[in-house]
Amino acid sequence: MVPFLELSEEEKHQVRIKYTEYINGLNDEVIVSDGHYSFMETVAFTEADGELYDIFIYLYCSPENLKERYALSEKNGKFAGESIESLRQWQEFEINNLREECHRRNKDFYVVSDNEEEQNKFFDFLSLLREGFSSYDLATDICNQIMEQFNKQDILYMVDGDKTIIIQDSYRFCCNGKTKIFDGDFYTGYQSFLFEKELQTASIDKSKIAEITINNEVYDIVASNNYVVLSSGIKDLWSDIANAKNLGTIFASPYISADVKYYVVKQLREHGYTIFAYGDSKIDLYMLREADKGFLYIGKRISRSLKNESLSGLVPIYDHSLVILADEDEEVQADIAICKSNSGISGSRLAAAHVRLGEKIGRHIAAVFPEKNTSILVLERGGRFFW
Structure with a gap:
C-alpha cells in the first residue's frame, strides 16, 4: 500500500472522500474528526466534508507557536521555513474560507484558541454543544x-x-x-x-x-x-x-x-x-x-x-463634522506657521515642515478610512517637496 503522503493530489482527494463515506456509515452518536482545510494554498477540504459534519471547530494558535511546533515535527517540518507572516496568511485563508463554507451550508463554525487558560472553558462549551446549542x-x-x-x-x-x-x-x-x-x-x-x-x-x-x-x-x-x-x-x-x-x-x-x-x-x-x-x-x-x-x-x-x-x-x-488638526495639535500649528509664505523660512527646514504635516494628515486619514477600496483626493496650493 502506498503511503498517503506519497499519493498524488487527486488520489489524496479520493481517499478523503472515502473517509467521509466511512464516517457517514458509523452509528455513533457523536463523532469527532481531525483534519485540515488546506496546506498553504493547497485545499484539502472537500464537498463531502462540508456536507457530512454538523459543526466545524477551528483550533487557532499564534503563528509564532505554530512555527515552533513545525520545527519539532517530523510530519510537518517542511512548513518550519515559512515566515510568520506567511503562516498568518495561511490561517486567515483557512478561517475565512471555512467560515464561508459553513455559511453556504447553514453549518455552525467556531474558532477556539489554544490558550491554556481556556481549556476548561472549552470543555464546558463542548457540553453546551452536546446539549443542543447552535x-x-x-x-x-x-x-x-x-x-x-x-x-x-x-x-x-x-x-x-x-x-x-x-x-x-x-x-x-x-x-x-x-x-x-x-x-x-x-x-x-x-x-x-x-x-x-x-x-x-x-x-x-x-x-x-x-x-x-x-x-x-x-x-x-x-x-x-x-x-x-x-x-x-x-x-x-x-x-x-x-x-x-x-x-x-x-x-x-x-x-x-x-x-x-x-x-x-x-x-x-x-x-x-x-x-x-x-x-x-x-x-x-x-x-x-x-x-x-x-x-x-x-x-x-x-x-x-x-x-x-x-x-x-x-x-x-x-462623521461629516469638520476636522481641523491645528485645533488639536500645537505642533501642527507650528508647522503651518513655517509653511506660510510670509514665514521667511525656506530650504530643508520648510521641506521638513511640509513632510511632517503630510504625515499627520496621512495618519488621520488612515485611522478614518478603510485601507482597501479607498481613493484619496489631495488638493495642493503650490509645489510638493520630496526628501
Missing part, C-alpha cells in the same frame, strides 16, 4: 420572532447596537467593562460563550443609561421605518436602554455572534424580506455583506477589527 438555531429563533412582528412588504432595517444605534459601547460605558475575548477578531459563537461567562460578574450602573447618546447618523434613517436592533450585549441593559431612548424591537444576547447576525439576515431574505443592514465592526461584517444593502458606520474612526477586510460593496457612513 448559532444557526439561535438565528432561526430570532428570525421567526421577527417574521411574526414584521411583514415582508416593506424594507426591514437590521441595526447593530453598540457604536451604531448608540454612540457608546454599552458594556464599557454602563459596566466599566473591558474584555480581551474579541482581540483575535473571530467573533464566533465560542467567543460569545466566553463573553457570556465574563458578563456574569458584570455590574450595571443604571445611572449611566441616561447619558447614553443615540447615533442620529443612523437613527434618523431607520426611526420612521421597520427596524430591529441586534446586539451582542447584555439583555437587561439593552432593555433599559430601549425604554429610556424609545428604541424599537431589540434582540440582545452575548450569544448573538457575527454568524448569528449573518444567519438572521440570510434566513429573512430567503423568506422574501428586503434587508438593509447597519453595523460598525467585524461582528457585523457578514450581516452587512449578506443584506440587500449594507451600511458601514465609520464615524470618526474605522474599527480596528476591519483593518484587513475588503469593504467593497458596503456604503460607508462617516
